[in-house]
Amino acid sequence: MQFQQLQYFVAVAETRHFTRAAERVHVAQPSLSQQIRALERELGADLFLRARGNITLTDAGEALLPLARRILADADTARHEVQELVQLRRGRVRLGATPSLCTGLLPDVLRAFHDRYPGIRLLIEEGGSHDLVRELARGALDLALVVLPLPTPAPALTTVELLREDLVVVSSPEAPAPGRGGRVIHIADLAGERLVMFRHGYDLRELTVAACRAEGFEPDFAVEGGEMDAVLGFVRAGLGVAVVPRMVATRAGRGMRVTPLARPGLHRTIALAHRSDVAPPRAARELQRMLLER
Numbered sequence: 001m002q003f004q005q006l007q008y009f010v011a012v013a014e015t016r017h018f019t020r021a022a023e024r025v026h027v028a029q030p031s032l033s034q035q036i037r038a039l040e041r042e043l044g045a046d047l048f049l050r051a052r053g054n055i056t057l058t059d060a061g062e063a064l065l066p067l068a069r070r071i072l073a074d075a076d077t078a079r080h081e082v083q084e085l086v087q088l089r090r091g092r093v094r095l096g097a098t099p100s101l102c103t104g105l106l107p108d109v110l111r112a113f114h115d116r117y118p119g120i121r122l123l124i125e126e127g128g129s130h131d132l133v134r135e136l137a138r139g140a141l142d143l144a145l146v147v148l149p150l151p152t153p154a155p156a157l158t159t160v161e162l163l164r165e166d167l168v169v170v171s172s173p174e175a176p177a178p179g180r181g182g183r184v185i186h187i188a189d190l191a192g193e194r195l196v197m198f199r200h201g202y203d204l205r206e207l208t209v210a211a212c213r214a215e216g217f218e219p220d221f222a223v224e225g226g227e228m229d230a231v232l233g234f235v236r237a238g239l240g241v242a243v244v245p246r247m248v249a250t251r252a253g254r255g256m257r258v259t260p261l262a263r264p265g266l267h268r269t270i271a272l273a274h275r276s277d278v279a280p281p282r283a284a285r286e287l288q289r290m291l292l293e294r
Contacts, residue, residue, distance in 0.1 A: 098126070
């Protein structure tokens, strides 16, 4: 049984005329008649009683008609659903990102994406790069914003560098300026500061601690274990200073003193990652394009 045969059958059943049915489905009448006969042979029953000038359904035709209409309707629904996805009217994007990027980079890009494609659901998962790489590998995410280099080799992932971002020191304006109170601060000056530190597994924690140890000292933690919003809140409260991305510090706005790190400073490289063996869905590819062109 062919889909086209069902289309022809419904057309004849509704017009009760082979020639008019052929015109409706844009096919020559002999071809339509041939396909109807082939369908009847396949089913082993006549579908129409053919009397001169009078076409009626047999019992078999009456039984087939609602089923054929349902099959054709389901096919139209399937076609419509696929077209909706192709045209980015519906669907979802599962995006992973570190909390600092959710605070700094993503809000403006996601707003622009949502304005352009309001029917696409955005599912965001926050986590460290290690966790996000694992979620990508098991197919739980379409895309992820990760910090390079990756914590473990990931040959099954494709990464595209997105940006290189400076890190800065933030402190409460009501507390003494960190370091020597100058316009910039050296990593070595953090030896005299109490730090508000992120939880274990946070890329920024590993980067900051490694930089302090490279200068020959262990950082002194006033508070540790928080996510980005908590760290910024503790800094505003005057509990200590923190090393954060410049974008985050900029978005934090008033109530925060921002001191750049002296050259060569600290930087991090952000990349957009996806699985190499599976092409991201159309909506995810569009978000990827907007991130790369931001």
